[in-house]
Amino acid sequence: MAVLNKIRQRSVFLIVIIALALFSFVLADLIRNGGAISQKAENTIATINGKEIDRTDFARKVELASRSFGGGASSIQAVNYVWNQELRETVFEEQFEELDIRVGEDQVNELLEESLANNPTFQNEAGVFDKAKMQEYVANVKATSPQAYQQWLDFEASVSKGAREQTYLNMIKAGVGSTLKEGELVYKMENDNVDIKYVQLPFSGIEDAEVNVTDTEIQAYIKENADQYQSEATRNIQYVLFNEIASEEDVSQVKTDVAALLNDRVEFNKATETNDSVVGFKNTKNAEEFVNQNSAIKFDDSFKFKKDLPSTVADTLYNIEIGGVYGPYKDGDFIKISKVIAQKQMADSVKANHILVSWEGLGTAGDTKRTKEDAKKLADSIIALTRADKTRFSDLAAEFSADNSNKDKGGDLGYFTPGRMVPAFNDYCFENKVGDQGIVETQFGYHVISIEDQKNEQKAIKVATVAQKIEPSEKTINAIFTETTKFQISAKDKDFEEVSKEAELAVRPVNSIKELDETIPGLGARRAIVQWAFNEESKIGEIKRFDIPEGYAVVQLTAKANKGLMNVEDASLTIKPILIKEKKAEILKNKISGSTLDAIAQKQGQTVKVASAVNMKTPTISGAGTEPKVVGAAFALELGKISAPIIGNNGVYVVEVTKKTPASGLDTYMSYASQVAKTQAGAVNTKVFEALKEAAEIEDKRSKFY
Numbered sequence: 001m002a003v004l005n006k007i008r009q010r011s012v013f014l015i016v017i018i019a020l021a022l023f024s025f026v027l028a029d030l031i032r033n034g035g036a037i038s039q040k041a042e043n044t045i046a047t048i049n050g051k052e053i054d055r056t057d058f059a060r061k062v063e064l065a066s067r068s069f070g071g072g073a074s075s076i077q078a079v080n081y082v083w084n085q086e087l088r089e090t091v092f093e094e095q096f097e098e099l100d101i102r103v104g105e106d107q108v109n110e111l112l113e114e115s116l117a118n119n120p121t122f123q124n125e126a127g128v129f130d131k132a133k134m135q136e137y138v139a140n141v142k143a144t145s146p147q148a149y150q151q152w153l154d155f156e157a158s159v160s161k162g163a164r165e166q167t168y169l170n171m172i173k174a175g176v177g178s179t180l181k182e183g184e185l186v187y188k189m190e191n192d193n194v195d196i197k198y199v200q201l202p203f204s205g206i207e208d209a210e211v212n213v214t215d216t217e218i219q220a221y222i223k224e225n226a227d228q229y230q231s232e233a234t235r236n237i238q239y240v241l242f243n244e245i246a247s248e249e250d251v252s253q254v255k256t257d258v259a260a261l262l263n264d265r266v267e268f269n270k271a272t273e274t275n276d277s278v279v280g281f282k283n284t285k286n287a288e289e290f291v292n293q294n295s296a297i298k299f300d301d302s303f304k305f306k307k308d309l310p311s312t313v314a315d316t317l318y319n320i321e322i323g324g325v326y327g328p329y330k331d332g333d334f335i336k337i338s339k340v341i342a343q344k345q346m347a348d349s350v351k352a353n354h355i356l357v358s359w360e361g362l363g364t365a366g367d368t369k370r371t372k373e374d375a376k377k378l379a380d381s382i383i384a385l386t387r388a389d390k391t392r393f394s395d396l397a398a399e400f401s402a403d404n405s406n407k408d409k410g411g412d413l414g415y416f417t418p419g420r421m422v423p424a425f426n427d428y429c430f431e432n433k434v435g436d437q438g439i440v441e442t443q444f445g446y447h448v449i450s451i452e453d454q455k456n457e458q459k460a461i462k463v464a465t466v467a468q469k470i471e472p473s474e475k476t477i478n479a480i481f482t483e484t485t486k487f488q489i490s491a492k493d494k495d496f497e498e499v500s501k502e503a504e505l506a507v508r509p510v511n512s513i514k515e516l517d518e519t520i521p522g523l524g525a526r527r528a529i530v531q532w533a534f535n536e537e538s539k540i541g542e543i544k545r546f547d548i549p550e551g552y553a554v555v556q557l558t559a560k561a562n563k564g565l566m567n568v569e570d571a572s573l574t575i576k577p578i579l580i581k582e583k584k585a586e587i588l589k590n591k592i593s594g595s596t597l598d599a600i601a602q603k604q605g606q607t608v609k610v611a612s613a614v615n616m617k618t619p620t621i622s623g624a625g626t627e628p629k630v631v632g633a634a635f636a637l638e639l640g641k642i643s644a645p646i647i648g649n650n651g652v653y654v655v656e657v658t659k660k661t662p663a664s665g666l667d668t669y670m671s672y673a674s675q676v677a678k679t680q681a682g683a684v685n686t687k688v689f690e691a692l693k694e695a696a697e698i699e700d701k702r703s704k705f706y
Contacts, residue, residue: 046083047699048090055705058082062706074525076518079706089161091692096164099171103163111159172688173681183673189616191663196611196634199601200624201588202651203581211587213579215568221575222565229575231566234512235533236559238496239523240505242484244551246472254335258328258468261294262337282325287341287464295466296334302419303346303460313338317463334467342462346418347454350429353393353411355382358402358445365445366402379439379446386450387437393450402445415455425449484552488545496543496556509558512570515703523553527706533557534703588652589645597642600654613661625650 045055065078073081095101109131116122117129121137124130141148222229246254263280284290291299306318310331317326320340327337358364359375370378382400386393394410401407418430424440428449432438437450472480491499500507508522515534518527529546532538532555543556561567594600597608611622619631627648634655637643643655 045701045705046086047697048087049094049696049698051090053086053090058086059705061085074518076516076527076706079702080516083700083702087693087696087698088689091689091696092161092165092168095168095692099168101164101167103160103167107163108156108160111163112156115159169684169688173684176677176680176684178673178676178680180669180673182676183669183671186617186672186676187666187669188663191615192635193613193615193661194634194657195659195661196614196621196655196657197597197608198611198621198624198630198653198655199597199604199606199608200648200651200653201591201604201606203584203588205651206584206587208580211580211583213576213583215572217579218568218572218575221579222568222571226565229566229571231561231564231570232514233534233563234514234561234570235530235557236509236511236561237513237520237529237533237555238507238509238558239520239553239555240487240500240503240507241522241548241550242480242487242505242552242554244472244477244480246470247476250473250476251330251335251470253473254468254470255328258335258337258466261466262325262327281337281339281466287339291464291466296469297465297467299464301462303342303344303462305346305348305418305458305460309463318459318461330470331467333470335470336465336467338463338465340461341464344460345457346430346460348456348458349415349417349454350451351415351453351455352413352429353397353450353452354403354413354425355379355393355397355401355407355411355448356403356445357382357400357448362443362445364402368402375446379448382448383437383439386448390437390450411450415453418460430454480551484545484554488543488554491543491554491556511559516706523548526553529553529555531703585647585652589647592645592652592654595642597654597656610658624648624653627653630655 043055044052045058046053061082062075062078065081066073066075069078112134113129113131116134122129122133124133138149138152141152261281264283265278265280266275267278268274269276279285279290281287281290281294288299288301306314309317312331313326313329317338317340320326322340322343325337325339328335329337356364357375357379358366358368359370359372360368378400382396385396397407397409397411401411403411406412416429418426420426421429422442422444424442425447428438428440429451432451434451434454437448440447440449487499487503487505497507510521513520513530513533515530517530518525520526520529523529526546526548532544532546538544538557540557540560543554546553546555561570591604592600594603600606601608609623611624614621614631614634616628616631616635619626619628621627621630624630627650630646630648630653633643633646634657637655637657639657639660641656643653646653646655
């Protein structure tokens with residue numbers, strides 16, 4: 001009782017203690033999971049100008065995009081496609097709101113009509129868009145398919161957004177124009193000409209090795225041109241491959257297994273507990289069944305010419321008698337045994353005409369409503385007419401054939417080789433004679449066929465082939481895994497390249513991998529390697545093994561570069577040639593002396609060259625190449641005056657203008673002004689989006705999720 005009284009006296013204190021305990025429990029759980037703010041951040045794939053892009057919604061759109069691509073794009077391509085859509089929509093939406101751009105219902109309906117005008121679902125009997133049909137469709141999907149109705153709403157929304165975007169861009173285009181003075185300038189740049197004499201001191205006259213460019217100079221250039229040398233975050237790796245390739249022992253075993261199929265053998269039957277006799281490939285009466293039961297490649301029922309047989313065994317197989325067997329032999333990734341089961345004389349190409357008679361339900365039917373029975377009656381009627389009078393074939397093809405690719409050519413299919421056509425069609429054409437006409441049925445309909453010509457009749461053989469793929473055995477796979485593991489352990493303790501050299505393995509470096517890259521040269525699409533390289537916990541020098549379809553790739557992270565200014569090593573590839581050219585220009589400028597072109601040329605071992613009718617629109621100098629700075633300077637010179645040294649693209653120049661030919665001029669420069677305005681307006685769509693994207697504040701976290 002005394003204890004209970006004490007508890008009652010301290011009840012408030014106990015309640016506080018319990019509350020604190022519960023609070024600490026919840027707090028600890030939040031900390032373990034990164035906190036509420038962190039959880040929210042984990043559901044945000046990007047932030048664009050403060051707008052958070054929800055990860056779940058983004059993933060749904062990526063999945064839809066992947067489906068629409070139909071397997072023709074990788075997951076990262078689908079991610080980038082959706083990202084560009086989201087980015088464009090967000091930056092434009094801000095502009096729409098700021099300018100209060102709206103699209104009315106009537107305008108949306110007009111745009112829907114334009115985009116759906118050619119869709120048969122929304123056309124009446126006359127083939128014209130019918131608004132009532134559209135309304136009926138929307139009402140139907142709303143009542144029967146929530147998913148289809150949502151897709152319709154999304155389509156309507158995209159049409160509305162597209163209309164607002166077009167309105168916005170049209171407003172900008174309205175402000176993009178060109179004055180008559182600008183038109184006149186364009187005219188003069190095209191038509192004003194000058195004739196010049198010049199001396200060129202080419203940069204190629206000084207070897208690159210004679211000019212020294214230091215890392216300090218490259219670094220200074222980077223800082224002076226910081227906008228041009230911004231770099232994304234990149235990673236460098238190197239890797240070695242361990243391919244799971246079959247050993248010679250594996251190849252030998254496959255040969256042994258295939259060879260065992262040749263002769264009759266006795267096998268124990270567990271079900272009956274008796275020994276059964278199994279007929280071998282040499283003695284089998286049903287080669288097709290034998291091949292399909294024992295081969296990795298199914299039976300091929302077609303006849304082959306010598307040129308169609310594997311080149312390494314063509315001579316042997318082609319000359320074996322019917323029933324003869326050859327093998328085992330290696331052909332690519334397979335060990336094979338082959339048996340000649342038939343031979344005949346056959347043309348290597350056939351020319352045929354056909355009339356395709358289709359029926360309702362086939363993909364070739366179009367608007368045809370006839371039944372299959374009616375199609376057969378029609379085909380029989382056509383062939384009766386063509387057999388009686390072959391000259392009617394062309395007219396009947398034009399009238400009745402469902403094959404639009406050749407119906408107007410009399411059904412002419414040209415020459416084709418065996419196997420080009422579907423089996424029934426192929427067999428008729430190659431098994432019958434020139435002049436024969438017949439009807440065959442395929443998945444396309446009834447074909448009325450006329451054989452027009454057959455070329456190069458020669459021996460063809462039918463070959464039954466049992467093929468087993470050469471694959472690494474479990475023993476080989478285990479050995480390769482062991483070798484990979486040993487290398488991985490050694491490379492962690494020693495130099496990666498040295499261990500590779502000792503193991504006679506080729507090291508493949510891959511530099512400047514970006515965060516959203518997925519393809520590794522030599523490995524293909526390996527997004528997992530890129531994600532590992534960009535993981536904050538991955539350290540330079542770290543090594544990791546990755547499973548790939550061909551075996552294993554052991555990868556080492558060799559360098560990290562954060563977003564910002566490019567480092568000297570990466571930038572030197574582009575900057576060093578610029579600085580070399582600048583230094584050569586100074587050397588060449590200092591060499592120039594003399595008051596005439598002849599004197600300058602003589603001192604430098606050059607000749608005075610001539611260029612006529614040079615203009616500023618296409619500033620190409622005969623004998624020197626494209627030199628806009630030199631041509632521009634020439635237009636500013638007075639006749640007969642010698643220029644100061646001019647640094648061009650291909651050397652240092654001294655120029656003298658010998659003749660100026662101004663254009664005669666026009667009464668109006670409106671056409672040129674319109675041309676300039678049209679060019680500028682044409683660039684609006686791209687440049688506006690690029691400008692909005694560049695100005696946007698973007699936090700992109702796609703690489704953490706994909």
